Every structure is written in structure tokens, then in C-alpha cells.
Amino acid sequence: MKPLVVFADAQAAGVQILRAALAGRPESYTDGVTVGSLVPGDRSPETPHLPYVLVRKDGDLPHPSMANAKVLLRVTAWHEDADQAHDLAMLCQGLLLVHSGPIIRGVRPVTGPLPAVDDVSLVDVSTFVVNTNVKPVPL
Incomplete structure (x- = not known):
């Protein structure tokens, strides 16, 4: 009989990884950074939400076995x-690429960082996508 396994939440793990890794960074562009998985409702330049890093699951890639899951994460x-x-996006990407932990065991770049402008607030953003390898959790 095959073992029963599931995969933990890669999006939540990505948020936790970046929160911990960005805390106390010396770069001035990380001062006051917030990391989350929801777009802030009021994200104009006049509010204290900036800088803000959003981590969202962007999709799953097929995996041939239950020994590994591949999850795309988009970070903005x-x-x-x-x-x-x-600069903040580049740092976040670098921090994810060197990470190996209990949920996400490896990360590879897919695209970006790419510049854009938030269509609601007209604030500058930069976004990238990474492919994560997620460890199985036996039940």
C-alpha cells in the first residue's frame, strides 16, 4: 500500500520565509516592510502600507509522484x-532562492522581477515568479 501524504501550504510558507528573512535587514528599502498574502485595501503612497510584499500561489505544476510537489509562487x-x-523584489527573490526548510525545500526562478504599476493605486511594483519544491507530509 502506498503511504498517504499531503502537502503543506506553500503560499503560507512563502509568507513566513520572507517575513523572517526580511526582519532586521540593513537595506533602507526594507524598513517597515510588511509581508502578507492579501492585497491591502488601501495601498496608496500616503498610507503606511508601503513597502509591502505580497506572496500568492500562482499554480501547481504536474508532479509524477507524491514525493514532491511543485508550486508556483508569485511575489509582488x-x-x-x-x-x-x-530592489525589494530582487532581495525577496534571492532570499527565496537560497531557502531550504521543512516545507519548501528548494526554489528556482521562473520569471522577473518585472516592473509594473499597480492599476488601482498607481504605485510602482515589481513582481516575479518562482517554482518551489514542496516536501510531502505523511499522515
């Missing part, structure tokens, strides 16, 4: 200007 960084949004 809002900041006061395009340069700081890019």
Missing part, C-alpha cells in the same frame, strides 16, 4: 518608487 513588491520596488 509595492514601494515608493520603481527602483525600491525592484
Whole structure:
């Protein structure tokens, strides 16, 4: 009989990884950064939500066995200007690429960081996608 396994929430793990890794960073563009999985309702430059990093599951990739799951995570960084949004996104991408832990055991780049403008607030953002390898959890 095959063992029964499930996979933990890669999106929540991505949020936790970046919260911990960004805490206390010396780069000025990380000062006051918030990491979450929901887009803030009021994300204008005048509010204290900036800088903000959003981590969202972007999809699952097929996996041939229950020994590993592949989950795409999209990370978007809002900041006061395009340069700081890019720098924050690049740092987040780097922090994820070197991570190996109890849920996400490996990360590879897929695309980005790419510059954009938030269509609601007109705030500069930078976004990227990574492919995560997620460990199974035996039940």
C-alpha cells in the first residue's frame, strides 16, 4: 500500500520565509516592510502600507509522484518608487532562492522581477515568479 501524504501550504510558507528573512535587514528599502498574502485595501503612497510584499500561489505544476510537489509562487513588491520596488523584489527573490526548510525545500526562478504599476493605486511594483519544491507530509 502506498503511504498517504499531503502537502503543506506553500503560499503560507512563502509568507513566513520572507517575513523572517526580511526582519532586521540593513537595506533602507526594507524598513517597515510588511509581508502578507492579501492585497491591502488601501495601498496608496500616503498610507503606511508601503513597502509591502505580497506572496500568492500562482499554480501547481504536474508532479509524477507524491514525493514532491511543485508550486508556483508569485511575489509582488509595492514601494515608493520603481527602483525600491525592484530592489525589494530582487532581495525577496534571492532570499527565496537560497531557502531550504521543512516545507519548501528548494526554489528556482521562473520569471522577473518585472516592473509594473499597480492599476488601482498607481504605485510602482515589481513582481516575479518562482517554482518551489514542496516536501510531502505523511499522515
